[in-house]
Amino acid sequence: MFRFIIKRASLIIPTFLGVTFLSFMLIRLVPGDPIEVRVGERGISPERLAELRHEYGLDQPLWKQFLDYEGDVVTGNLGVSVVTKETVWNEFTTLFPATLELALAAIVFATAIGLPLGVIAAVRRGSPLDYGLMGVSVTGASMPIFWWGLMLILIFSVSLGWTPVSGRISAQYYIEPTTGFLLIDSLMSDDEGAFWSALRYLILPTVVLGTIPLAVIARMTRSAMLEVLNEDYIRTARAKGLSVARVVGVHALRNALIPVVTVIGLQVGALLSGAILTERIFSWPGVGSWLLASIERRDYPVLQGGVLLIASLVMLVNFSVDLTYGLLNPRIRR
Amino acid sequence: MAITETAATAPRLAPAPSSARLLWRAFAENRGAVGGLVIMLVLIVVAVFAELVAPHSPIEQFREALLRPPFWVEGGSWRFPMGTDDIGRDVLSRVIYGARLSLIIGSSVVTLSLALGTALGLTAAFCGGTVDIGLMRLMDVLLVFPSLLLAIVIVAILGPGLFNAMMAVSLVTLPHFTRLARAAALTELSRDYVTASRCAGAGVLRLMFITVLPNCLAPLIVQGTLGFSSSILDAAALGFLGLGAQPPTPEWGTMLSSSMEFVTRAWWMVLFPGLAILITVLAFNLFGDGLRDALDPKLKR
Numbered sequence: 001m002f003r004f005i006i007k008r009a010s011l012i013i014p015t016f017l018g019v020t021f022l023s024f025m026l027i028r029l030v031p032g033d034p035i036e037v038r039v040g041e042r043g044i045s046p047e048r049l050a051e052l053r054h055e056y057g058l059d060q061p062l063w064k065q066f067l068d069y070e071g072d073v074v075t076g077n078l079g080v081s082v083v084t085k086e087t088v089w090n091e092f093t094t095l096f097p098a099t100l101e102l103a104l105a106a107i108v109f110a111t112a113i114g115l116p117l118g119v120i121a122a123v124r125r126g127s128p129l130d131y132g133l134m135g136v137s138v139t140g141a142s143m144p145i146f147w148w149g150l151m152l153i154l155i156f157s158v159s160l161g162w163t164p165v166s167g168r169i170s171a172q173y174y175i176e177p178t179t180g181f182l183l184i185d186s187l188m189s190d191d192e193g194a195f196w197s198a199l200r201y202l203i204l205p206t207v208v209l210g211t212i213p214l215a216v217i218a219r220m221t222r223s224a225m226l227e228v229l230n231e232d233y234i235r236t237a238r239a240k241g242l243s244v245a246r247v248v249g250v251h252a253l254r255n256a257l258i259p260v261v262t263v264i265g266l267q268v269g270a271l272l273s274g275a276i277l278t279e280r281i282f283s284w285p286g287v288g289s290w291l292l293a294s295i296e297r298r299d300y301p302v303l304q305g306g307v308l309l310i311a312s313l314v315m316l317v318n319f320s321v322d323l324t325y326g327l328l329n330p331r332i333r334r
Numbered sequence: 335m336a337i338t339e340t341a342a343t344a345p346r347l348a349p350a351p352s353s354a355r356l357l358w359r360a361f362a363e364n365r366g367a368v369g370g371l372v373i374m375l376v377l378i379v380v381a382v383f384a385e386l387v388a389p390h391s392p393i394e395q396f397r398e399a400l401l402r403p404p405f406w407v408e409g410g411s412w413r414f415p416m417g418t419d420d421i422g423r424d425v426l427s428r429v430i431y432g433a434r435l436s437l438i439i440g441s442s443v444v445t446l447s448l449a450l451g452t453a454l455g456l457t458a459a460f461c462g463g464t465v466d467i468g469l470m471r472l473m474d475v476l477l478v479f480p481s482l483l484l485a486i487v488i489v490a491i492l493g494p495g496l497f498n499a500m501m502a503v504s505l506v507t508l509p510h511f512t513r514l515a516r517a518a519a520l521t522e523l524s525r526d527y528v529t530a531s532r533c534a535g536a537g538v539l540r541l542m543f544i545t546v547l548p549n550c551l552a553p554l555i556v557q558g559t560l561g562f563s564s565s566i567l568d569a570a571a572l573g574f575l576g577l578g579a580q581p582p583t584p585e586w587g588t589m590l591s592s593s594m595e596f597v598t599r600a601w602w603m604v605l606f607p608g609l610a611i612l613i614t615v616l617a618f619n620l621f622g623d624g625l626r627d628a629l630d631p632k633l634k635r
Contacts, residue, residue, distance in 0.1 A: 014471050
């Protein structure tokens with residue numbers, strides 16, 4: 001197992017170097033004067049320009065600049081926002097819990113609905129119910145979620161008035177961020193209304209972001225279940241006289257779960273892509289909105305640092321999925 | 335007795351069906367896939383003959399008919415079947431011209447990334463060693479970025495616009511084609527016919543493109559169809575974020591982006607472009623799934 005971990009870990013180092021190199025090049029590919037891009041000022045005097053050039057290390061050869069950047073990245077120094085003058089790391093850590101809360105809610109929603117649907121479709125294979133569920137699933141997987149979000153707002157917020165349109169919580173509440181997860185923070189506050197408000201604000205974004213993972217999980221569960229249901233041990237369990245519910249729920253589902261868990265883990269990248277769109281639609285104050293705003297403001301240090309952080313996060317999650325998989329299935333450790 | 339009977343009837347059997355016919359038979363079993371194919375054909379016809387099909391020009395503004403609802407709602411008329419937008423353009427005509435744009439986006443992106451990805455994948459498989467490792471690590475790096483995020487970053491650097499958005503989406507889809515082409519080529523490379531061809535003196539380029547490539551095509555074609563739908567979706571998302579096609583281009587995502595502020599007043603501006611995206615993407619996905627099952631019955635579940 002230890003060797004397996006080392007082997008996998010050694011594989012992600014070149015990838016990490018590549019990712020940092022891409023983000024290092026990113027800010028250099030932006031058209032315009034590199035100093036203006038970083039400082040966000042125009043019409044800087046030549047003396048100040050030379051000074052800044054030295055300060056940012058732009059008078060060094062490129063390989064030296066990259067090594068310096070690599071050192072900065074490893075020590076968590078990702079630069080400073082041109083607009084707010086706040087460090088990129090601080091801004092990211094303040095906003096990330098909002099995105100994480102949304103993403104976790106979406107994945108819980110997708111699993112809670114997608115998993116049972118997949119099981120039902122597999123058990124009723126070939127029935128109209130199976131065709132119906134798989135039809136819904138392929139539609140969900142093809143969904144342009146930015147449109148889906150607008151349609152849900154149209155129906156549930158505009159027509160029915162059930163859910164709020166944008167933000168994380170009603171303006172009447174102020175919750176001191178301790179964990180950054182509004183659901184937990186509001187639950188810890190004395191105001192019960194705050195929790196319900198936060199929950200109401202979370203529902204639509206969760207459904208929107210969870211739709212594609214739901215479809216993928218339902219499909220994956222169905223095919224994994226179908227494979228397992230053909231195994232001999234299922235026939236044995238049935239022959240022993242166990243109830244269908246027990247055979248399906250315990251014997252089959254447990255063995256079908258491994259590929260499903262992997263698929264859930266690998267949804268992180270898709271989830272973060274979706275979060276950018278979802279946050280835009282619902283004005284959700286997370287890292288997606290933050291990155292989009294950085295593009296509009298031409299705040300390149302934020303864009304550079306934010307992209308690097310998100311890519312590192314995806315890498316970390318993929319790595320953990322890999323390890324978990326190795327833990328669950330000794331055959332692939334080699 | 336039975337044996338002689340078989341022998342007697344054998345010559346009268348119809349000739350063996352061609353492989354194209356077999357493929358079609360396997361494909362036609364899947365009703366969803368046939369449905370997808372029909373929608374695709376309709377879309378192509380509509381896109382090609384947009385000038386004839388669309389009642390109006392996609393950018394003509396009818397100043398006297400702003401924000402008209404669709405025909406079945408009170409106040410709507412058959413003149414604008416899907417209503418008009420905030421500056422009086424016919425939504426139906428814009429959706430129709432949008433189909434042309436989306437198909438152009440999908441086919442250019444897939445052509446570009448399929449061609450480049452195949453070339454890179456075959457190169458990696460044939461060269462092996464450092465070239466292989468280097469190329470595949472590069473693809474790993476690209477895959478670590480969430481696809482939409484990478485596309486957004488590329489467009490942020492190159493500047494917004496349809497062409498740059500298409501370049502960005504091509505780059506994002508490239509790793510999938512490269513990996514697939516490499517994997518398919520590697521399995522073929524160990525086969526005897528490749529060795530035979532090599533012994534007969536075939537050069538590397540001939541081996542790559544004439545001997546090996548045709549046998550790797552099936553998965554690449556399937557991935558191409560599925561890539562078509564994902565690139566339409568990504569390009570529309572970029573348009574929605576204001577980074578893709580710019581107004582007044584009738585691109586579906588861009589149309590949705592400008593409809594956002596009219597959600598409460600003009601639902602038809604939101605409904606139709608998005609529905610068009612969904613139907614198009616769905617059609618290509620259904621078709622791709624059906625094609626995969628037909629080409630590789632082993633995968634069918």
